[in-house]
Amino acid sequence: MSIIVNDNLQQFHLTNGTVSMVLKVVDGKLVNLYTGAAVPDSDFSYLIDDHFRVQSATPSDEHEGRFAEHQRFEYPEFGHGDYRHPAIEVAQSNGSRLTDLKFTGYAVHDGKSPLPGMPSTFAAVNADGRTINDASDAATTLTIDLTDELTGLSVRLFYTIFRDEPVIARSAHIRNNGNQPLTLTRAASFNLDLPDANWDMIEFTGAWAREREPHRQPLHQGIQQIESLRGASGPYFSPAAVFARPETNEDAGEAFGLTFVYSGNFDLHAEVDTYQSTRLQLGINPFGFAWHLEPGESFQTPEALLGFSANGLNALSQTFHRIVLDHLQRPTWARRERPVLINNWEATYFDFTEDKLLELARLAQQAGIELFVLDDGWFGARTSDNAGLGDWVANPDRLPQGIAGIASKINDLGMKFGLWFEPEMVNKNSDLYRAHPDWAIATPGHIQSVYRHQYVLNFANRDVVDNIYDQMHAILANANVAYIKWDMNRFITEAFDATRGAEHQGELMHRYILGVYALYERLFASFPDLIIEGCASGGSRFDYGILAYSPQIWTSDDTDAVERMSIQYGTSFFFPVATMGAHVSITPNHQTGRSEPLSTRANVAMFGTFGYEMDLTSTSQEDLAEIADQVAFFKSHAELLHNGDLYRLVAPFDHRRMAWMSVSADRAHAIVGDYVILGVPNKPKSRLYLRGLDTDARYHVTSTDGKFDAVRSGGELMHVGIDDTDLGPDFASRIYLVDRA
Incomplete structure (x- = not known):
């Protein structure tokens, strides 16, 4: 059994032989006594902190009670003497933000339940390729209920431990069972208090075209934080971090990995107090967040994943890779080879005709490439980036027989056909914007910031999602489209939801990403075999939330092989090779101007999902022959590249x-x-x-x-x-x- 409950001790021990987490109810509060390498079950009460410390508050006599700021709380609150950042904060009608969550019960069940409206890990996949949740021994779930008696607020904490992986999934369900409205202003998915600060934090930072470079530094007193306020996880700070012992390297030593199954604003931080204890937290960024709860209403946090390794960083990464492939991604494509593709973007940009595309496709097919992807510029009045977004109808001047026509011609060559969309965006120069200007996110009375001539559609508005779904469905239902490249090139500014009142404005960012997930769900319900490659100006939304829907994500708009070494190397700490969109591109490279051998460009891209992004119509016969050899070599080794254990x-x-x-x-x-x-x-x-x-x-x-x-x-x-x-x-x-x- 992977969850051992001792009712007499009110102690819960999650263990699978590799990792252990020990929880205990102490004075009515849930605390974490130990998290780390697996240990035999025992009475761990000796780990309760009973030490007297000056200036620390306690709910009873200071020489008899336990001091709140030195307890290792599982879901801490602020205001009862714990001065560290809380996991939860709730504004009440009288202005108070004080709560006192006490243990009220627990349950244990096999398997793992999905989170409503959000991506999450699942327990296992059965022989038919379907996910199994509740009826599976591949994972076991503990739920613990906490209640604030005064307000009626209840919190159900979810802990799922996987049988074969040293990973624990965490989330919280929060409900207003009182008779007054409440406003949730902070709701972390994960909190872990560690007894020491002898850890290095490895974070993954960058910007457009230089995403996810690892940076390692020791924890220090105070707060080390990475976050996003952009409405997306973003390229600047990835919603994942490693906490490793100073001596830990790729092949030895202890490390925790922490990542978020979520694609919106996040906050991940480590807080070290002056007694050298550490609090790790991960959740929706509380800045600007306020979720209104009427009596009877509830809120579900996204899922966070904690992984552990006693054998170095390579082992930790391999654990997360298996979690992605076996417990997160849709089984349809998770461990199944996707077709080798060619994308026309760097070959043509906006300057193409159907004849040009077909010529490119013919050469690609002769080289053994299996999928042709038509990128931006096929729809509406789109001949540059200043028009057309939102009008998902083929431009007849470019595609006389529409998407169905060119898809059929590509299929006749023996290739699959793929298509680019940017469904979350709109240009003012579009029929959609002219009909529904109120659908673009904007705050009344303020300027409307713009980037790349585009604006963000309000995906918190169901009417918007319905419209985009209907347009995409019309294309996909009438043409043989096997693949979508889903782009997202702009972050949210002037955040305001014109469809909701003042008390709900703090909900927009989360409701927006729920709308994105809803569109994914609806598309897959109609087209279950569809491949959707995530893209957000390259890797600006490379996270576990998107990976739950997309078997691959365009790793970066930087296609330079030397730059991709760093980008794919950093990405590999949490993401398997099979998820990294990687293409062989033109030389000199369009982002760096650097020239590299065709062989090296392919040798880097093969450690990713493999494809090409170059103009084969201007490529020499010698290079075309080499490309054919590269494609054949990749196909013969794709299983090993994508499903093997990666070692850096x-x-x-x-x-x-x-x-x-x-x-x-x-x-x-x-x-x-x-x-x-x-x-x-x-x-x-x-x-x-x-x-x-x-x-x-x-x-x-x-x-x-x-x-x-x-x-x-x-x-x-x-x-x-x-x-x-x-x-x-x-x-x-x-x-x-x-x-x-």
Whole structure:
């Protein structure tokens, strides 16, 4: 059993042999006594903090009671002596924000229930490829009920532990059972109080075209925070972080990983007090958030995931990769190979005709590419970025027979057809805006900020979602569209919901993202086999919320192979290779102006979902032949690349080298990517040390450039390494194939 309940002790022990979390009711409050590597069950009462401290408040005599600010609360409140940031805050009709949530009950059940209206992990997938929730032993769920007697506020905390993964899913359901309205101003999904501060925080930061670079620094007294206020998770701070012991590296040491199954505003922070204890919190960003609850109404927080590793960062990442592929993504495409694609954007931008597209598709098909994706510019009055968004009807000047016509012609070539949408946006120069200007988010009396000539539609308004769904459904129902690229190029400004009153304005950002999820759900209900690739100016909404619907996300608009090494390397801490949209693009690259060999561009993109974004009509016959070879090579190794265990071998951030590898579950096969970023004159010897192999097994190792061919033991490959000193010059790369001899 993965949840051990001791009713006499009022103690709950979640464990699966790898991780343990121990909760206990102390003086009516729920506290966390231990979270970390799995331990045998015991009476953990000795971990309750009873130490006297000066200036600390207590609900009873100061020499007898327990001090609130030193307890490890599971869902803390502010105002009873705990001066750290609370997990919940509720404004009441008399102006008070004080609550006192006490334990009132619990339940344990097999499986895991979905969250209404939001993405969340599931317990397992059955033989028919359907998700199983309640009737599954692949996960077990504990619910704990807390109640504030004065206001009638109740909180149900959800804890799901997975049988085979050291991961615990957390969320909270909050209900107003009183007789007065309440306003929820803070509602974290996750809180964890740790007894020490001897941790490094690894956060993933960047901006457009340089997303998710890991930055590591020790925790210090005070607050270290990453957040978004943009209406999307954003490229600047990813809604995920690692907390690792200072000595932890890729291959050894303890680490927690914390991530959010959510795509909107978030707040993730670590608060260290002057007694060196640490509070970790993750949830909807409380800035500007206010959810009105009439009596009987409730609010469900999004889901947060806590992962643990005692064996370094690679093991932690592999755990999260399996959670994504086996417990989060729609089973239809989670571990199924998607078609190799070509996207026309960098080949044509807005300047295309149907004949040009078909010529590009013919060359792609000859190279073995399986899916042609028509990007921006096919609809309405769209010949540049200043018109057409919101009018999802094919432009007859460009596509005389509409989407059905070009899709049929692409299909006749033996390829699938894909289509770009930006459903959340509108141009003022569009029929939709002229008919419904009130559907664009704007605050009365204020300027309406603009970016890229576009505005954000109010997806908190069901009429808006209905309209966009109807337009998209009309296209998809009448044309053979196998794939959608769903873009989102603008964040929310002047946030105001014209359909709701003043007391509901703090709800817009969350209601907006619920509208996005609702559109995804409706599309899949009608078109269950559809592939939707998430995109938000590239990787501006690369999160577990989108991954629950999209098997892949466009990792970055930066298609430069050298830049992609850093971007995909950082992304891999929480996201599997199979989810990273990665394309071979033109050279000189359109974002950096850098020129790299075609082989290196492919060798980087293969450690992602594979495709091309270049004008094959102006490509040499020699390069077209090489592209055909690349496509064939990728197809023959896609299963290993996408479903193997990824090991990060050499980080790219010194601007010299980078390497990673994927190993099959049975350790019989591996594929290794080895890259030079900048060459070094008169360089010293270089050795590449592999990981994840069987020490005593013999492996045949070959390189795709024909320069390495040897049989070595797994122990040699991991501890003696491969001499790759000859790999060079700038931007050179090599792929090694490793097969048990």
